[in-house]
Amino acid sequence: MNDNVTREDSDPQTGSERVFAFFRDKVLSGELKTGDRLPAERDLATQLNVGRPLLRETMRSLAMLGLVDIRHGSGAFVGKADISVLTNFFTFSLAQEQNVSEDIMQARMAIECQAIRLACERATDSDLDRIGGSLTALINTLSDPEKGGMADFRFHAAIVQASHSQALITLYKAISELLKQNHVERRQVTHKTPEVIDDLVESHRQVFLSIVEGDGDAADHRLRQHFAIGDELRRKSIIAAFSSGGMAK
The missing domain is CATH 1.10.10.10 (Winged helix-like DNA-binding domain superfamily/Winged helix DNA-binding domain)
Known part of the structure; x- marks a missing residue:
């Protein structure tokens, strides 16, 4: 040699x-x-x-x-690591797994429930303006699944941003593409059911108010309720679609 x-x-x-x-x-x-x-x-x-x-x-x-x-x-x-590389890695890796939507929801809940507690302590006026603006955008796009889903994503992303936890923000960004898809898909299922949409808006409004109030325990509770309500509304809208004969024959 x-x-x-x-x-x-x-x-x-x-x-x-x-x-x-x-x-x-x-x-x-x-x-x-x-x-x-x-x-x-x-x-x-x-x-x-x-x-x-x-x-x-x-x-x-x-x-x-x-x-x-x-x-x-x-x-x-x-240099400084490019978060988009991590996002692409998670997207390609997790997209190949079974039940990825449910798995991503569990990860999202873990991140957001901790983030909202921190947001109650750390959110600035700019953070509150950003979350409030996202809520307004969400309300203004209720009839459009694509725009509405993205507005919904930005509302929750703004909460994570308000935590000022770089670790949580980075993890959330890493799964952001999968989250965006999840939001749009859910909105496609629910946007034609008025009572579902009304409950959806009120649920988001309560989450926002809990951050303004600065009560971490209440915010965590309301956010968990929001996730539970979202799952229930999605199930109701699917049942309504089948019951009304709205599905393609």
């Missing part, structure tokens, strides 16, 4: 893991921050005991994730 070929070069996975671990550990420890310049390729390859071709390939992978910013002629710098 050529003496210039290291064990890591013959086992790319081991070398790649070493490079990823280097960035992970340095960022977690605070030694590297967004915008910091990385060591030169030659020095970094020596430090990590990996071949330069493997290092270059791994750096390109990190750049695709937004973790590294490679500037030709200037070097490589620590």
Whole structure:
């Protein structure tokens, strides 16, 4: 074997893991921050005991994730992770699972119920304006499943945003595409039933008021009621559709 070929070069996975671990550990420890310049390729390859071709390939992978910013002629710098990459990963991964809609609802409930408690403590006037504006948009789009579903999504996303918890916000964004689809699909089922829509609006209004009041326990309770009401309304609208002969024959 050529003496210039290291064990890591013959086992790319081991070398790649070493490079990823280097960035992970340095960022977690605070030694590297967004915008910091990385060591030169030659020095970094020596430090990590990996071949330069493997290092270059791994750096390109990190750049695709937004973790590294490679500037030709200037070097490589620590970047900021692109949340859309995580969103795409979750969308492709979970979309292939059975009962994904129900599973996503459970994850959504876990995130939102904690987020609304934090929102009661941390929401700013701008946050309340954003949630209130989303509620108005929701009311104005009741007859349009697509626009109404998106307005519904933005209402709940605004609550999570008002939590000012970066972890919750990031997790919510990661499943956002699946959530949007879920909101639209639910609205397609319920939008032609007036009594269902009336209850839907009142349920959202109560959730919003609970945040304005700043009572975390009450907000959590109302949001859980909202989820339960949503499931019940969806079932009623399906029954009504079949009972009225509205389904295609």
